[in-house]
Amino acid sequence: MFDNLSGRLSDAMGRLRGKGRLTEDNIKDTLREVRMALLEADVALPVVREFIAQVRERAMGAEVMKSLTPGQALIKIVKDELVQVMGEENDALDLAAKPPAVVLLAGLQGSGKTTSTAKLARYLTEREKKKVLVVSCDIYRPAAIEQLRTLADEVGVEWFPSAADQDPERIARAALDHARKQFFDVLLVDTAGRLHIDQDLMDEVQRLHKAVTPVETLFVVDSMTGQDAANTARAFHDALPLTGVILTKTDGDARGGAALSIRHITGKPIKFLGVGEKTTALEPFHPDRVASRILGMGDVLSLVEEVERKVDRSEAEKLSKKLKKGKGFDLEDFKSQMEQVNKLGGIGGLMDKMPGMGNMSEQVKGRMDDKQVRRLVAIINSMTPDERRRPDIINGSRKRRIAQGSGTQVQEVNRLLKQFKQMQKMMKQMKKKGGMQRMMRQLGGGGGQLPPGMGF
Structure with a gap:
């Protein structure tokens, strides 16, 4: 974005x-x-x-x-x-109400409401430690009901059953009654959308709002619609007492005009950004951090928070102890490092958040996108444990077998081994006194050059 x-x-x-x-x-x-x-x-x-x-x-x-x-x-x-x-600062969800706190999600069809409902359920469960119930009131698209049921299973929250022949208001009231009886903290209500704004849509969502009196009414909008996103937000704002916005598909939006327009036009804060298809890809919107990213200053706070949440500390400590004991950095370690990078949003996501590296991200993405990371992991998975520990034994016939097993070419296996040797050198450098500082100087001010091992 x-x-x-x-x-x-x-x-x-x-x-x-x-x-x-x-x-x-x-x-x-x-x-x-x-x-x-x-x-x-x-x-x-x-x-x-x-x-x-x-x-x-x-x-x-x-x-x-x-x-x-x-x-x-x-x-x-x-x-x-x-x-x-x-909007100055992050505007968090206000769930300080008598449980269950109801959160209503509204927006046009295709904006990502159902996926956002599941992402928000996961966010509230994992980060806020809430007991969450989700329900779909989209009776016009039976696939949406089934989609939410599947996603609810994936994120580990309860799904309240609904069907295409039911009345949306009755579904919402029944879900709210169930949430009260079963002591849920939060009820997320996914509403129906249309391809464009019409009176029937607005009437229905207003009736639903009245039926469940939500503490948060979130407008879900596709960031790639640009100025249209802001105009649609205004129309929903006129019909509903919106409390905030979820901006979706921001990972595919290179412009970002919607994020800069919505607050000004509606007066309502952007509360979350959808940054990918996975149910983990939802970030609280911090205007100061986003402004830093826009100006190429990075976003260290978000990076630190992500590392805290997603990086496997035991793996990192294991590698650190191994290197201190003088044992070499092998292909198993290399694979583990690539998987950790993928957890942090891939190479591009990592670069966007590193100070001074934002403008380099496109160069890096071109040379090492996340699909290539998965291919490299597949190549290492096709090796024997002995080959991963001792890459020097990988000769021509072994390379052909590894390439065949991973569905790649021998040239790609050669390239991986070359990159691995560069990373080995970097690890040796880090062990020396002042090695980490030298490496960071390369990262920060290498005249646009990528450090060894990063030039994938």
Whole structure:
């Protein structure tokens, strides 16, 4: 998400870094570039106008002109205004109600409501430790009811049965009654959608809202619809007392205009981002962190939180002890490292969150996407335990067998072995005094070069 916008803004801001003095002309030129970048990202015109006006007003003030580093001061202003546009801070779900707290999800057909219901159920179960019940009131699409049942099984929450011949209001009331009797903390209600906004849709969702009086009414919208997302959000906002937005499919949206427009147009906060198809791919929306990512500053806090949640500490400690004892880094360890990277959203997701690496992410994705990671893991899985421990024994006939077993070519096996040797060197470097610092210098300021082992 924001790839195009991030590249354009980083270039515009980069030209200001280190400048000892800013003039009215170069501020004007920079703001023109920022304006074009926002418009190309499909940010709504009123939002762009207000954003540029705010930045211009602050840029011409003493805050920048009298600063010892005026370029950095202007970059900070742009970041602050981006945060302001998107809502200042994360607006968490307000579930402080007498259980069960009802959360209603509304939106157009195809926006990702059913998947978002399951993702939210998983989020609330795993991170908030809530007992969650889900129900589908989409009687027009029986597949949606079945889809939610399947996803509920996957994420380990209870599904309340419903059918296409039932009345949506009765389904919702029965689910609420069941949630009360069984002491559920949260009831998630998935509603029906349409291909476009019509009065029947709005009437039905208003009746459902009245029937269950939710504490949170979330509008689910596809980020790739750009300005249309903001306009649809406005229509739902006029019909329902929305409390927030879930922006879906952001992993496929290179522009990000919806995220910058919705808060301004509806006055309602974006609460979550859908960042992939898996039920784990739901992130709380932090405007300050997103603004940092847009400007290529990374998002260290989100990365640390993800590492805490997803990285297997026992595996990491095992590898650390193994290296300290002087035992070599083998292909089994290499495979484990690649699997850990995949848990953190793959190479691209990792790079987006690392300071100074955002602009490099496309280069890296081109050379090592997540499909290639899976192919490399398949190649290692086709090796014998002895070959993984001692890669030097892998000769020509073994390479042919490994390639055949993994459905790959011998050249790919050769490439993997070469990459593995680079990673081995990196591990040896880290063991030496000051090795970690040297490696981080390579990561941070290697003149656009990837460190050994990362140039997959």
